[in-house]
Amino acid sequence: MAEASRVLQTALVSNFNSFQRTHFSQLNPVSFRRNPVHCSVSTSENTKTTVTQTIPWGCEMDSSENASALQKWLSQSGLPPQKMAIEKVNVGERGLVALKNIRKGEKLLFVPPTLVISAESEWSIAEAGKVLKQNSVPDWPFLATYLISEASIMESSRWSNYISALPRQPYSLLYWTREELDRYLEASQIRERAIERITNVVGTYNDLRLRIFSKYPDLFPEEVFNLDTFKWSFGILFSRLVRLPSMGDKFALVPWADMMNHSCEVETFLDYDKSSQGVVFTTDRPYQPGEQVFISYGKKSNGELLLSYGFVPKEGTNPGDSVELSVSLSKSDECYKQKLEALRKHGLQASQCYPIRVTGWPLELMAYAYLAVSPPSMSGQFEEMAAAASNKINTNKELRYPDIEEEALQFILDSCESSISKYNKFLQQSGSLDLDVTSPKQLNRRLFLKQLAVDLCTSERRILFRAQYILRRRLRDIRSGELKGLKLFTGLRNFFK
Numbered sequence: 246m247a248e249a250s251r252v253l254q255t256a257l258v259s260n261f262n263s264f265q266r267t268h269f270s271q272l273n274p275v276s277f278r279r280n281p282v283h284c285s286v287s288t289s290e291n292t293k294t295t296v297t298q299t300i301p302w303g304c305e306m307d308s309s310e311n312a313s314a315l316q317k318w319l320s321q322s323g324l325p326p327q328k329m330a331i332e333k334v335n336v337g338e339r340g341l342v343a344l345k346n347i348r349k350g351e352k353l354l355f356v357p358p359t360l361v362i363s364a365e366s367e368w369s370i371a372e373a374g375k376v377l378k379q380n381s382v383p384d385w386p387f388l389a390t391y392l393i394s395e396a397s398i399m400e401s402s403r404w405s406n407y408i409s410a411l412p413r414q415p416y417s418l419l420y421w422t423r424e425e426l427d428r429y430l431e432a433s434q435i436r437e438r439a440i441e442r443i444t445n446v447v448g449t450y451n452d453l454r455l456r457i458f459s460k461y462p463d464l465f466p467e468e469v470f471n472l473d474t475f476k477w478s479f480g481i482l483f484s485r486l487v488r489l490p491s492m493g494d495k496f497a498l499v500p501w502a503d504m505m506n507h508s509c510e511v512e513t514f515l516d517y518d519k520s521s522q523g524v525v526f527t528t529d530r531p532y533q534p535g536e537q538v539f540i541s542y543g544k545k546s547n548g549e550l551l552l553s554y555g556f557v558p559k560e561g562t563n564p565g566d567s568v569e570l571s572v573s574l575s576k577s578d579e580c581y582k583q584k585l586e587a588l589r590k591h592g593l594q595a596s597q598c599y600p601i602r603v604t605g606w607p608l609e610l611m612a613y614a615y616l617a618v619s620p621p622s623m624s625g626q627f628e629e630m631a632a633a634a635s636n637k638i639n640t641n642k643e644l645r646y647p648d649i650e651e652e653a654l655q656f657i658l659d660s661c662e663s664s665i666s667k668y669n670k671f672l673q674q675s676g677s678l679d680l681d682v683t684s685p686k687q688l689n690r691r692l693f694l695k696q697l698a699v700d701l702c703t704s705e706r707r708i709l710f711r712a713q714y715i716l717r718r719r720l721r722d723i724r725s726g727e728l729k730g731l732k733l734f735t736g737l738r739n740f741f742k
């Protein structure tokens with residue numbers, strides 16, 4: 246979970262461009278009974294789809310029966326006795342709860358490598374795995390295909406108990422329709438990230454279909470390997486895949502460990518422990534019997550947590566929270582072309598996003614603001630401003646241009662205020678938003694999504710309010726300092742007169 250989703254952005258579609266076209270000999274027909282999923286959605290316009298087929302495997306997010314079966318199977322398959330059990334919980338629906346007193350600094354879990362799913366895991370349908378390997382499919386799409394392949398053969402897969410305990414519909418923005426994203430997340434930049442991610446998943450599936458699946462329909466029938474099943478498997482990877490630093494940053498699904506929910510108040514994460522030869526984590530606080538035990542999915546903003554995991558922490562509880570502020574060059578700026586050229590040279594666009602935290606904003610944003618407000622007389626500095634805005638210069642030295650500092654701060658303040666007004670609009674309207682649904686199930690879903698959006702927008706706006714307060718105070722100080730300077734100057738001039 247921690248860190249894994251960030252890597253996907255680069256690992257997905259781009260790697261497919263380097264696929265080699267290979268010819269294969271005829272493969273043996275598959276003898277497993279498969280469970281088809283009929284896909285009725287258009288692949289090219291996925292971000293606009295409203296229909297998602299139900300996946301025939303997995304369970305409801307809160308199913309404790311499937312979780313008990315998983316727990317039993319894991320113990321029989323080599324998971325050592327645990328100090329925790331899967332239970333229904335208040336935070337995260339199902340989670341691991343302490344059965345005994347757990348000390349701070351204690352190692353827990355010890356999931357052996359035989360119970361870990363990675364790109365090296367054995368395929369029940371060996372030929373399918375061989376084809377993907379021959380085509381050098383990167384880890385994420387490889388694992389997504391593996392998961393579907395194992396899920397589709399049900400009890401014939403050694404992972405069937407694990408897959409049966411996975412949610413049938415993971416809570417992530419992958420499952421929001423374009424209409425829902427537009428309606429509820431209009432004010433937040435996370436909407437763009439979700440659209441980009443959905444596009445990546447669709448692109449990845451289409452690439453696999455074109456290059457591999459269509460050539461081996463016996464191994465990868467479309468009733469099983471389609472956009473709905475890929476959305477599910479990517480949803481599972483986004484919300485459960487971990488990167489194990491001590492195993493050379495290997496990506497893995499770790500059954501049992503992935504029943505642990507996230508808390509912003511803990512900093513401990515999963516890793517492979519060479520001495521005990523298992524996946525463990527070390528507690529950074531004590532737990533009493535009955536208490537839910539948490540790990541950290543990484544220092545993520547509330548928006549990122551919603552994007553990959555489908556939840557928003559309670560307002561003010563996430564110290565790693567941030568909001569993306571969008572800033573743009575003014576098209577009416579007489580140096581627009583020159584400034585844009587300087588930005589492009591450093592891989593930036595006319596519009597950029599920078600993260601704002603309660604503690605402040607990055608130096609890169611200030612550099613961008615200097616560039617945006619600088620007059621033609623400063624064209625000699627455009628280049629260094631753009632470089633600093635892109636963070637390509639490996640220095641933490643703050644650029645300072647005292648003559649235009651006030652304008653630069655005002656520029657950031659204006660951008661914050663324009664963003665705040667979008668949040669205000671959404672939050673004011675949210676009470677009266679037409680949910681526009683016909684069935685009670687749909688109504689529940691819409692209410693749930695709306696609440697998530699309200700929680701996210703409230704927390705993002707809160708950070709912007711804080712930035713607005715700091716910026717206004719700084720500007721007031723600069724202006725009153727200037728005024729004092731002016732008064733002193735006039736006083737001295739009068740004196741000498």
Ligand SMILES: C[S@@+](CC[C@H](N)C(=O)[O-])C[C@H]1O[C@@H](n2cnc3c(N)ncnc32)[C@H](O)[C@@H]1O
Pocket residue numbers: 246306307336337338339340411412415416484485503504505506507508553554555556557
């Ligand atoms: C790795 S799984 C954890 C196990 C999961 N609760 C289950 O029952 O399968 C991650 C998912 O758990 C839920 N989750 C984790 N931490 C949470 C939290 N702090 N608040 C709400 N939901 C959480 C989210 O649905 C997330 O997508």
